Amino acid sequence: MKRKSWINTEYAIVATFGAFILVSHLLSWTVGQEMARNFYEFSVKMIMLVPFIFVLIGILDVWVPKEAIQKHIGEESGIKGVFYVVLLAFFQGGPLYVAFPVAHLLWKKGCSIRNVFVYIGSFSALKVPMVMFEISFLGWKFSLVRAAVSLPVFLVIAEILARYVRGRELPMSRM
């Protein structure tokens, strides 16, 4: 499923970063030391979050019946399907990189490709925990208008992407 060369590229970049951090430490470069601190803090955050998300996805994968997903948000689900997907994303939290594994799960269970992109779009723009935070700093007017304007924009984007992808094979269909 993986192309070996990509793995090597990623590890090569990580190794370069490691070398830079080491040199920075030895020569007391503040930029490098700052990056090392960021690396540590962000790693801790990821370790506390990401494995648990994947456990959740794995368990949902085992339990959620394909028929139900297919029926409600599959190819034939129409506008109601879009509504369900937006609602699903609405009550989630977390950064964008968590949305892709979840979108993959939906796709595997028979969610239509358009709804997969609707999910990614609404996840990034409408999730409640984030909007609450936004309201407290930018005011409810800003958040409300932003959400209302974003919705049609990413519905159009989802439609364009779905048309582009149809007939192509996505890597996630092999995962």
Place this chain on the structure above:
Amino acid sequence: MNQVYYIWLAVALVVLLSTIADRSKTWEGIRRGAVMLRNLLPQFLLLIVLVSVFLGLMSRETLAHLLGQESGALGVLIAAVIGSVALIPGPIAYPLAGMLFEQGVPYTVLAVFITTLMMVGVITFPVEKEYLGTQTAVLRNLLSFVGALLVGMIMGVLL
């Protein structure tokens, strides 16, 4: 921080209920999750490195300075580029945006910054690419970039 506790609680609850219902199925689920995570490990590692480098080069002050300096079309473009590249956690991004708002930075710039921040992911690209493939991931990010500019401009007119 608190958010993490809720997620742990939710996961623990799901695992517990699932185990009561069917122990072997639960194990299978955890195994599948672990395999998915293992396959994405290099991408996640790269993501952490990219975030560390970005935040190391761009302090909060630098970001505020860059975003607050220009207000015209150039300001919007700067906001779009920073928002696209950055992966700034909400607890840092929103106070920053709130501060800029009080400094009189226009709605359009803030909306473009927030929208690109959330919808366009240059740093998350290694992860996205594994699911969607390079071409589709590039297209999704490009469309989202244009979409974010559109959202910002409409908001500039409305507010």
